[in-house]
Amino acid sequence: MRDLLKTGKDHDVQVDLIAVLTAVVDGAPSVLAIGGGEVLPSGPFELGHRSLQSGLRAWVERQTGHPLGYIEQLYTFADSDRIGGEGSDRAISISYLGLTRAKEPQASGPSSWTGWYDYFPWEDHRLGAPALLFEVIEPRLRKWAGEAKSETWLRAASVFGFDGHAWNEELALQRYELLFEAGLVAEAHRGKPGSESADVPGRSMFADHRRILATAIARLRTKIKYRPVVFELMPPVFTLLQLQRAVEALSGRPVHKQNFRRLIEQQELVEETGEMAADTGGRPAKLFRFRPAIHMERTVMGTRLPVARS
Amino acid sequence: MRDLLKTGKDHDVQVDLIAVLTAVVDGAPSVLAIGGGEVLPSGPFELGHRSLQSGLRAWVERQTGHPLGYIEQLYTFADSDRIGGEGSDRAISISYLGLTRAKEPQASGPSSWTGWYDYFPWEDHRLGAPALLFEVIEPRLRKWAGEAKSETWLRAASVFGFDGHAWNEELALQRYELLFEAGLVAEAHRGKPGSESADVPGRSMFADHRRILATAIARLRTKIKYRPVVFELMPPVFTLLQLQRAVEALSGRPVHKQNFRRLIEQQELVEETGEMAADTGGRPAKLFRFRPAIHMERTVMGTRLPVARS
DNA sequence: TTGATTTATGCTCAAATAAAGTATAAGCCA
DNA sequence: TGGCTTATACTTTATTTGAGCATAAATCAA
Numbered sequence: 001m002r003d004l005l006k007t008g009k010d011h012d013v014q015v016d017l018i019a020v021l022t023a024v025v026d027g028a029p030s031v032l033a034i035g036g037g038e039v040l041p042s043g044p045f046e047l048g049h050r051s052l053q054s055g056l057r058a059w060v061e062r063q064t065g066h067p068l069g070y071i072e073q074l075y076t077f078a079d080s081d082r083i084g085g086e087g088s089d090r091a092i093s094i095s096y097l098g099l100t101r102a103k104e105p106q107a108s109g110p111s112s113w114t115g116w117y118d119y120f121p122w123e124d125h126r127l128g129a130p131a132l133l134f135e136v137i138e139p140r141l142r143k144w145a146g147e148a149k150s151e152t153w154l155r156a157a158s159v160f161g162f163d164g165h166a167w168n169e170e171l172a173l174q175r176y177e178l179l180f181e182a183g184l185v186a187e188a189h190r191g192k193p194g195s196e197s198a199d200v201p202g203r204s205m206f207a208d209h210r211r212i213l214a215t216a217i218a219r220l221r222t223k224i225k226y227r228p229v230v231f232e233l234m235p236p237v238f239t240l241l242q243l244q245r246a247v248e249a250l251s252g253r254p255v256h257k258q259n260f261r262r263l264i265e266q267q268e269l270v271e272e273t274g275e276m277a278a279d280t281g282g283r284p285a286k287l288f289r290f291r292p293a294i295h296m297e298r299t300v301m302g303t304r305l306p307v308a309r310s
Numbered sequence: 311m312r313d314l315l316k317t318g319k320d321h322d323v324q325v326d327l328i329a330v331l332t333a334v335v336d337g338a339p340s341v342l343a344i345g346g347g348e349v350l351p352s353g354p355f356e357l358g359h360r361s362l363q364s365g366l367r368a369w370v371e372r373q374t375g376h377p378l379g380y381i382e383q384l385y386t387f388a389d390s391d392r393i394g395g396e397g398s399d400r401a402i403s404i405s406y407l408g409l410t411r412a413k414e415p416q417a418s419g420p421s422s423w424t425g426w427y428d429y430f431p432w433e434d435h436r437l438g439a440p441a442l443l444f445e446v447i448e449p450r451l452r453k454w455a456g457e458a459k460s461e462t463w464l465r466a467a468s469v470f471g472f473d474g475h476a477w478n479e480e481l482a483l484q485r486y487e488l489l490f491e492a493g494l495v496a497e498a499h500r501g502k503p504g505s506e507s508a509d510v511p512g513r514s515m516f517a518d519h520r521r522i523l524a525t526a527i528a529r530l531r532t533k534i535k536y537r538p539v540v541f542e543l544m545p546p547v548f549t550l551l552q553l554q555r556a557v558e559a560l561s562g563r564p565v566h567k568q569n570f571r572r573l574i575e576q577q578e579l580v581e582e583t584g585e586m587a588a589d590t591g592g593r594p595a596k597l598f599r600f601r602p603a604i605h606m607e608r609t610v611m612g613t614r615l616p617v618a619r620s
Numbered sequence: 621t622t623g624a625t626t627t628a629t630g631c632t633c634a635a636a637t638a639a640a641g642t643a644t645a646a647g648c649c650a
Numbered sequence: 651t652g653g654c655t656t657a658t659a660c661t662t663t664a665t666t667t668g669a670g671c672a673t674a675a676a677t678c679a680a
Contacts (some may be wrong), residue, residue: 011356012322015402045388046321047400052388076386076404078355078362090357092325092402094386241627259668261629282627283675304666321663466648551656569639571658614637 003248013090017056018042020095021068022214023102024233029249030113031213032064037114039206040213042093054176056096064111069100070232071223074215077208100230108140112192117219117252118123119203122160123172125253129161131281137200138162138296144182156182169272170221186296187211215298221251226304228269239277240264262306323400327366328352328519330405330526331378333412333423334543339559340412340423341523342374347424349516350523352403357488366406374421379410380542384525387518407526408541426563428529429513432470433482433527435563439471446511447489449471454492466492481592486524495520531561538579538613540599549587549595550574573614575588 019041030223033040039070041063049055057068061160074095115126122133145153150253159174179200180188180292186204204210219224230246264270270288277285329351331342343350351373359365367378384405404620412423427434434444447470455463469484489510490498496514514520533539547587554570572582587595591614 011324011354013325014321015323015325044321045323045400045402052386052402076362077382090355092355094364094402101539157608228644239628256668256670257627258629258631258670263667278676280676282625282677283629285628288353381622549657564665566639566641567656568641568658568660588647590647592648592654593658595657 011056011090013092016042016091017045017058017059018093018095018212019060019068019071020074020213021060021064021066021098021100022116022220022233023100024246024249025102025113025115027245027249028117029090030115031119031148031216032060032066032111033114033209034063034111034285035114035206037118037203037205037308038209040209041111041216043191045094047085052094053096060098064110066100066103067109068098070229071096071098073097073218074212087123093212095212095215097297098219099229101233103236114203116213118216119205119213120172120176121202121250122175122200123169125167125169126248127254129167131203133160137184140184140198141178141182141201144184166306167253170218172213173218173222180211180309185210209256228290231269234290237273237275237287237289238279240270241280243270243288267304316394318599319399323402325355327355327369328363328522329370329381330384331370331374331376331408331410331524332426332526332530332543333410334556334559335412335423335425335528337555337559338425338427339427341429341526342370342421342603343374343424343515344421344518345516347422347428347513347515348519350519353589355404356573357444362404364408370408374519375419376410376421378408380539380620381406381408383407384522384529387452393509403522405522405525407529409530409539411543411545416572424513425438426523429515429523430482430486430527431512432485432510435479436558437564439477439541441471442511447494449492450508450510451488451492454494477563480528482531483521483528484522486521491523498519529580538600541579544600547583547585547597547599549590549597551579551590551595553580553598577614 013232019032021041021304023032024031031040041060042054043059045052045064049058049103049134052053052073053162056071060066060068074097076092076094079091079093094270121182122130122137141156141160142148142153145156147153157163158165158179159171159178179185184198184200185202187198187208187210203218205213218227224247230243230250233246234243240261241257243264244255244257247260248255269291271291273289277287329342331351331406333340334340341350351370353365353373355362355365356550359368362383363381366381370378384407386402386404389401389403430445432440434440435465451466451472452458452463452469455466457463467473467483468475468487469478469488486495489495494508494510495498495512496509497518497520517524530539534557540553540560543556543560544553550571551567553574554565554567556563557570579601581601583599585597587597
């Protein structure tokens with residue numbers, strides 16, 4: 001039966017594993033990278049690896065010294081799907097999203113935590129829509145898209161929240177891809193001559209790593225609303241405001257404090273430790289911990305967080 | 311820079327592509343399979359393939375004669391993650407979910423459409439919870455799980471909706487995996503001697519194909535609620551009841567007719583064609599078509615369908 | 621010591637959504 | 651014609667959101 005499906009072993013390809021490991025460092029959602037913040041940890045899937053996940057763990061720990069906690073698969077690409085070059089050798093990349101608490105302020109060795117919004121400055125709406133969205137991105141996209149009624153511009157407007165459209169933080173990937181299409185990011189004209197001057201602000205990365213990061217951000221922003229994943233990023237005890245700040249960091253938008261607390265408490269996701277946080281700067285806050293019993297159930301059944309839907 | 315990431319080409323592995331192609335055939339959500347309904351269409355990713363998706367298209371069309379429409383990636387497994395056998399040769403499977411309108415009543419050749427619920431009879435709650443859930447599955451899981459207060463039983467109860475828990479149609483994968491763990495499906499004791507007699511009703515499939523199908527069902531049931539994917543399964547014009555039946559088929563639960571119509575219409579997903587359907591059996595219904603303009607936007611921005619949340 | 625400032629927390633209110641049911645219309649068929 | 655089926659308009663009620671008011675409890679600077 002198996003033979004019916006496989007015609008031979010002469011088409012084997014190289015398989016790479018890539019990790020987007022995220023933590024919230026001093027209120028900034030950050031990603032662990034090497035090469036000065038340009039390269040995501042990665043390496044080939046090898047014979048010695050017991051599974052994809054254990055292979056990934058081995059590579060990340062070797063390259064960054066950071067242990068991998070919670071991980072989930074993101075997406076699998078074939079190189080020729082993305083690098084563009086037809087004749088590139090056959091390679092496949094399997095990307096993962098990892099969530100952790102940042103160890104050691106800045107890890108030793110060549111790896112470091114870099115804020116998401118260094119790569120995607122237009123994605124941080126915690127203090128309102130960033131100026132560059134309207135001052136830089138909108139005019140350049142408009143110029144690129146042509147007529148104000150064109151399909152292309154309508155897509156850009158709905159994805160970036162122009163022309164009265166609401167901002168939707170989950171569309172991080174579509175926004176990056178649109179900028180790429182428009183030639184407004186460095187990755188779009190690598191090797192080619194051209195007008196880098198038109199690039200929108202934001203650090204670029206090696207190969208398609210910034211795209212993979214955008215995929216991770218979009219996935220996490222979606223997931224945080226219905227699954228209790230934030231807790232993977234939190235210390236064992238925390239105040240509700242700290243929890244709120246983590247949600248805001250990831251979703252990139254502000255949250256109504258009272259409603260946030262109401263939703264969290266009514267779902268019984270957390271319980272009081274009985275201690276108080278002393279250093280909140282104002283009235284001391286109760287400390288909470290995640291309720292492990294609920295954790296199990298909610299991991300399966302879902303949660304709600306008050307991040308606007310449209 | 312690339313060298314930093316790759317240590318050599320001596321670890322190449324075989325990559326398989328697997329498709330779960332779904333259509334609604336006479337009201338039954340169905341999957342296209344070969345081998346008499348036991349095997350999902352699949353084949354190795356080859357040098358000649360321009361991309362993963364085009365490779366998949368080639369295999370599915372060769373094996374089934376059916377064209378592939380909308381597809382999205384489901385999950386990537388390494389064989390040793392699943393088949394269990396440690397020493398199995400290195401192979402990776404990339405699975406895809408495809409949605410289409412069924413061509414030709416029963417396609418020629420060795421492929422055929424088989425209803426999802428032949429494989430997962432406990433997943434069809436359109437006419438209420440099936441009897442086998444309480445008469446077969448609950449007692450066997452209870453026996454397997456041990457004490458009524460055990461972690462294991464609590465998990466089973468919450469996933470299957472026992473002990474007053476609500477049924478959640480999105481948990482199709484978790485349910486299958488639990489039955490597998492409990493040894494209640496044929497796949498759990500292949501090659502091993504043992505009590506097949508305890509197996510729960512439902513067709514099994516080759517290798518882990520039934521698990522892949524469960525993954526597809528769960529994904530689709532989640533996605534249908536916030537993205538207009540049902541339309542991929544519909545003919546160009548349809549009545550609202552036909553649309554509702556398709557949603558019910560996929561989600562496996564009944565929908566309140568009036569509320570369904572209200573939600574669909576208020577979102578402007580569809581428009582009247584002006585024609586009426588004559589053969590509805592009762593009062594003739596208006597015919598609708600999907601609004602393509604909205605399609606573009608909704609594909610990005612999302613939709614709502616009235617399938618209960620918990 | 622006091623008042624400004626900051627954070628925490630309890631509570632209200634109105635708008636928007638969702639869930640369920642009532643009522644009536646318009647075809648078919650025996 | 652009456653019974654059955656499906657279509658479609660509307661009402662009712664409960665629940666969930668989004669937003670804001672008010673008060674409490676700390677710090678800090680004058």
